[in-house]
Amino acid sequence: MAQASVRLKRPLDDAALAGVGAVLGRSFAVTALDRGGEGLSATVSDDVSDERLREALVQVLRVSRHAASEQGFAHDPADWRGEDAQPALEARGDVRRLGPGLFAFGGAFLAVRAALDTLVQAIAARQGAAELAYPPLWPVGVLRDINYFHDFPQLAMLAPGVAPDFAARTRFSEAHRRGSGPGAIACTAEDGLAPAANALAPTVCDCCYWLLRGRSDVADAAFTIHGTVFRNESSPAGALERLTAYTMREVVVIGSEGFVLARREALLAELEALGRGLGLRCTIEAADDPFFCNDALQKGVLQGLARLKHELRVVAFEGRTFAAGSLNLHNDFFSRSYGYALAGGGTAFSVCMGIGLERLAYALFCRHGLEPERWPAPVRALLGLGAADRAGQAGLPGAARTG
Numbered sequence: 001m002a003q004a005s006v007r008l009k010r011p012l013d014d015a016a017l018a019g020v021g022a023v024l025g026r027s028f029a030v031t032a033l034d035r036g037g038e039g040l041s042a043t044v045s046d047d048v049s050d051e052r053l054r055e056a057l058v059q060v061l062r063v064s065r066h067a068a069s070e071q072g073f074a075h076d077p078a079d080w081r082g083e084d085a086q087p088a089l090e091a092r093g094d095v096r097r098l099g100p101g102l103f104a105f106g107g108a109f110l111a112v113r114a115a116l117d118t119l120v121q122a123i124a125a126r127q128g129a130a131e132l133a134y135p136p137l138w139p140v141g142v143l144r145d146i147n148y149f150h151d152f153p154q155l156a157m158l159a160p161g162v163a164p165d166f167a168a169r170t171r172f173s174e175a176h177r178r179g180s181g182p183g184a185i186a187c188t189a190e191d192g193l194a195p196a197a198n199a200l201a202p203t204v205c206d207c208c209y210w211l212l213r214g215r216s217d218v219a220d221a222a223f224t225i226h227g228t229v230f231r232n233e234s235s236p237a238g239a240l241e242r243l244t245a246y247t248m249r250e251v252v253v254i255g256s257e258g259f260v261l262a263r264r265e266a267l268l269a270e271l272e273a274l275g276r277g278l279g280l281r282c283t284i285e286a287a288d289d290p291f292f293c294n295d296a297l298q299k300g301v302l303q304g305l306a307r308l309k310h311e312l313r314v315v316a317f318e319g320r321t322f323a324a325g326s327l328n329l330h331n332d333f334f335s336r337s338y339g340y341a342l343a344g345g346g347t348a349f350s351v352c353m354g355i356g357l358e359r360l361a362y363a364l365f366c367r368h369g370l371e372p373e374r375w376p377a378p379v380r381a382l383l384g385l386g387a388a389d390r391a392g393q394a395g396l397p398g399a400a401r402t403g
């Protein structure tokens, strides 16, 4: 346990206090965060020194002072209503829990998720994007070379295999017989596990850049990738908006600075049209990546100042807002990290737009109700949902269908 206090030079309002709590919570198990007359004090249950916690608190406060509140786009439909659709989606079996942050999907939810993927594919096609596919397991070098493990340790997930020798295989085989316990499997050599050479993909675009490493003939190009991504987090309440594994479609643009910046403007306009066209109450605003409380957090400040990241934030229902997509301008981050250049030696830039398909589908059910057949005609048209066809939307096996 650790406790630390810092004096506040300026007062901290409620929103800023909540922001500090959220950022600190990425790195520590925060048990108390109090704003007194003197300053701000935090208590965490982690095994960390008071001094280290104090350092983190100072860093987080510095970042929160720079938090971007600029809002570029807002769509607030006059007829807006929103209600949490998750209980009903679970009751009728469209959504079923496998474990914390892990869900199975079927029925109308899955149909809408697929329609959204097709919709983002169409955005990609307008950018002339070529379709690519990567496995959900990546060599750890893909992430280590961009400092992912240093910047986002709280999100990282590794995939070790059993060590390739008879003794280790035997140990593992014996230790994990059926009935050997419901607990997690320790990833140690004693348990027969080999060091992890692969990590679970936390996003879908990085392999695009990694495969260019060492090249000096990179041309202007756009790509699109669909994949399952993994983050070591889940909603404590089991809500659909924070999943450990979810699907994402990205549009990626690589090339000269001018080409990338022009495409970024086009993608920003597409993101606005998406939010508006789907009838969502939403904004597009500058945002930070969830950097860990070490020197990585400073990057968040720079990122915010340079407005490199924009998020499509959706109000699903009163009191529940989340990002369903983002537009990330990397400048030359990937070409510097992986070592590649444009034909002729110029610096290669990149930008990507990623849409979290489950989050966006969830937002649509909250906004328009449980029956896509009854959604507004323009929304149905945009999603390419044809005549109502419930017969083709069987629920998941074993699901109790009540709707």
Ligand SMILES: [Zn+2]
Pocket: 203, 204, 205, 206, 250, 328, 352, 353, 354
């Ligand atoms: Zn990306």
